[in-house]
Amino acid sequence: MSVRDYSLEEVHRQISALPEDLSALAAPAAKAAAKAARRLGAPRRLVLLGSGDSLFAAIAALPAFAAAGIRGRAMSGGAFLTRVPSPVTCGGPATVVGISASGGNPTVLEAMAEAGRLGHPTVAVTCAADGRLARAADTAVVLAPGSSAPSPGIRTYQAMLLSLLHLAQAWGWTEAGAPAALDPGPLARAQRLSILGARATADAVAQLLAPVPLVQLVSGVSALGTARYLAAKFSETAGVPAMAADDEDWWHVHRFGHDVRHPVLFFLTPGPGRARALEFARRTAARSPLIVVAAEGDEEARAVGALTVPTAARIVGTVRPLVDAAVAAPLALALARHLGRLPFCRQ
Known part of the structure; x- marks a missing residue:
């Protein structure tokens, strides 16, 4: 192909x-x-x-x-x-x-x-x-x-x-x-809201990330699969190296190799471990600009970010990744457009 x-x-x-x-x-x-x-x-x-x-x-x-x-x-x-x-x-x-x-x-x-x-x-x-x-x-x-x-x-x-x-x-x-958790009606409405929020902020995210040699994403354990998925979309769609780490690995290891002038993207969406991820985000915000992916109306998360990508707020629990993953491709698409690249083009 x-x-x-x-x-x-x-x-x-x-x-x-x-x-x-x-x-x-x-x-x-x-x-x-x-x-x-x-x-x-x-x-x-x-x-x-x-x-x-x-x-x-x-x-x-x-x-x-x-x-x-x-x-x-x-x-x-x-x-x-x-x-x-x-x-x-x-x-x-x-x-x-x-x-x-x-x-x-x-x-x-x-x-x-x-x-x-x-x-x-x-x-x-x-x-x-x-x-x-x-x-x-x-x-x-x-x-x-x-x-x-x-x-x-x-x-x-x-x-x-x-x-x-x-x-x-x-x-x-x-x-x-659980019986209602996978009801497609509320989930589809929440996805639409998350896609709209991502599209509204995607150009600003792309401008912040375009000069960065490696996009660093950080999340709590409950959002790590989604964070790794977003990193993959950045690489596949925009040809940008990206990696995701959980908040402890970020703070104890990877931050030492990060240029403090470059933004860090934090997932602070609802779920187990969010409070701890928020604390690491606050520490990181003292030295680097943050792009935060967070539920709409989450003022604690918004306060630490230079830019917030809003996702739908009302979906909770183990179906949350269906909503949060919807922001990945819009952000990657905007970065690809900003850089003038096609998917998989860096090879």
């Missing part, structure tokens, strides 16, 4: 499609997840495997599985292959979920095959019904957002994250309000 196959117009179209996709895919996701849950039963332990966007979606979904009483880990297929757990030595089989939008990630496929050989139940989460991953697993949750032109993962990321959240719900998610 050539760089000429990619366009910023397609990135814009995919961003605009997210709320409609959320509404259209909710029922198919619930049905597919319920079928997979009936097929395998609820696991005691869970391993989520992916690379890139798939891994970030897995990290973002882990709190939902914890709310279902399931101990889970997210890792790459390669990491799993270096220490494949035997059901005999680890107290019984763990359900292994392989995540790949295309269904063709070779490392995830190899890891899933090894997991099955050792007797671990396997689930595929994918956008490709006829992909190798769906055929190789014991059961599959397939959620396709529809045909699109080539683009960094935007609609497919949401489809995988939505599949994982519905799978957690089908496995017994007991968080307060």
